Amino acid sequence: MLDTFASRVTFLESEGAYAVLARAKALEAQGRNIIHLEIGQPDFPTPAHVAQAGSDAILGGHTRYTPPAGALDLRAAIAEAAGRQRSMQFGPEEVVVGPGAKPAIFFSALALLEPGDEVIIPDPGFPSYTATVKVAGAVPVPVRLHEMRSLDLDELRARLSPRTRLILLNSPSNPTGGVTTQAELEQIADLARRANAWVLSDEIYSQLVFDGSAPTIANLPGMRERTIIVDGFSKTYAMTGWRLGYGIMPKKLAERVELLLTHSVGCTADFSQVAAIAALHGDQDTVRAMCDSFHERRDRIVPLLNSLPGVRCALPQGAFYVFPDVSSYGLSSKQLADYLLDQAGVALLAGSDFGRGGEGYLRISYATAWEQIVEGVERIRQALARL
Numbered sequence: 001m002l003d004t005f006a007s008r009v010t011f012l013e014s015e016g017a018y019a020v021l022a023r024a025k026a027l028e029a030q031g032r033n034i035i036h037l038e039i040g041q042p043d044f045p046t047p048a049h050v051a052q053a054g055s056d057a058i059l060g061g062h063t064r065y066t067p068p069a070g071a072l073d074l075r076a077a078i079a080e081a082a083g084r085q086r087s088m089q090f091g092p093e094e095v096v097v098g099p100g101a102k103p104a105i106f107f108s109a110l111a112l113l114e115p116g117d118e119v120i121i122p123d124p125g126f127p128s129y130t131a132t133v134k135v136a137g138a139v140p141v142p143v144r145l146h147e148m149r150s151l152d153l154d155e156l157r158a159r160l161s162p163r164t165r166l167i168l169l170n171s172p173s174n175p176t177g178g179v180t181t182q183a184e185l186e187q188i189a190d191l192a193r194r195a196n197a198w199v200l201s202d203e204i205y206s207q208l209v210f211d212g213s214a215p216t217i218a219n220l221p222g223m224r225e226r227t228i229i230v231d232g233f234s235k236t237y238a239m240t241g242w243r244l245g246y247g248i249m250p251k252k253l254a255e256r257v258e259l260l261l262t263h264s265v266g267c268t269a270d271f272s273q274v275a276a277i278a279a280l281h282g283d284q285d286t287v288r289a290m291c292d293s294f295h296e297r298r299d300r301i302v303p304l305l306n307s308l309p310g311v312r313c314a315l316p317q318g319a320f321y322v323f324p325d326v327s328s329y330g331l332s333s334k335q336l337a338d339y340l341l342d343q344a345g346v347a348l349l350a351g352s353d354f355g356r357g358g359e360g361y362l363r364i365s366y367a368t369a370w371e372q373i374v375e376g377v378e379r380i381r382q383a384l385a386r387l
């Protein structure tokens with residue numbers, strides 16, 4: 001009895017990135033030199049003025065509970081900034097702040113899904129989508145995500161059913177870096193309206209786009225009332241450890257999600273919220289500089305990977321990931337990722353960690369110093385040559 005747990009948690013597994021990082025750290029503890037290309041967080045510090053605001057907030061007594069959905073001034077600042085970015089207008093009552101973007105995904109799903117409901121998830125896609133849907137008792141329905149584009153629209157059409165309650169979108173995508181075009185969003189919106197489904201649009205990488213911008217589905221006709229936008233501070237402001245994210249959703253749903261926050265996390269750290277206001281109101285130069293740096297690295301890493309025999313790498317438009325096709329080696333992506341860690345000391349993720357659709361690919365994060373990337377790709381070249 002003491003070692004059996006609720007069925008909603010027995011299937012849960014760690015995220016690939018955490019599992020590989022733990023293995024890489026264990027190898028480092030044995031004295032091995034490891035190149036880290038697995039970690040999905042910016043290699044920049046939190047901007048100095050934001051860190052200062054957070055530190056001043058702690059000393060100034062911002063160390064207490066706040067309203068569960070976030071301090072009203074932060075909700076208003078998010079409504080204004082997120083609206084400006086998307087040419088939309090939001091009110092603070094539509095914004096729910098949480099400790100990261102993950103709680104916005106998790107609690108929106110819990111607030112919407114009944115056991116047996118079906119949820120369309122991108123495949124390959126962020127592993128927490130499947131986990132969240134299953135914890136809610138609902139059924140994940142994977143739909144193929146093409147390397148650099150959006151969901152396969154024919155497959156999406158075929159997979160929609162009267163039980164479809166929610167469609168999960170993520171652009172720019174983790175793991176591919178691909179951006180969904182306006183034309184694709186229009187077709188997805190049309191299908192969502194016809195299926196009377198909700199859409200959760202995870203836009204956490206929306207400010208890390210290199211060629212143009214990533215449009216949102218939320219501002220298409222008839223979509224606002226059925227869309228939850230998820231975004232946050234982790235990637236845009238290099239604040240992964242501050243735990244700050246939000247959802248923007250219709251007010252009635254926001255009230256339900258706020259209740260889930262009330263009875264689970266309580267609220268988001270007060271001083272983190274003060275720092276978030278400083279991030280939104282302050283100079284955005286650091287965001288642009290970070291994006292420019294990822295852009296430059298993308299332009300350099302893609303040709304480098306394409307110069308490896310048997311590797312084909314498409315050009316992603318955003319985030320800080322590349323997703324090379326390594327299927328020509330005839331190994332599973334997990335076998336290849338394990339081989340590269342063990343034999344070459346390069347930590348990266350198997351595409352299959354992101355779903356069956358990722359089989360045959362590797363996910364490489366280039367959010368690390370350029371010298372490390374060059375050394376990592378060189379080690380991969382030599383290791384592949386030995387296969």
Ligand SMILES: Cc1ncc(COP(=O)(O)O)c(C=O)c1O
Pocket residue numbers: 040099100101102103126170173174202204232233234235240244245
């Ligand atoms: C697609 C996607 N959504 C959400 C998150 C989680 O963001 P946060 O750290 O703000 O919870 C991540 C982090 O890796 C992500 O890649």
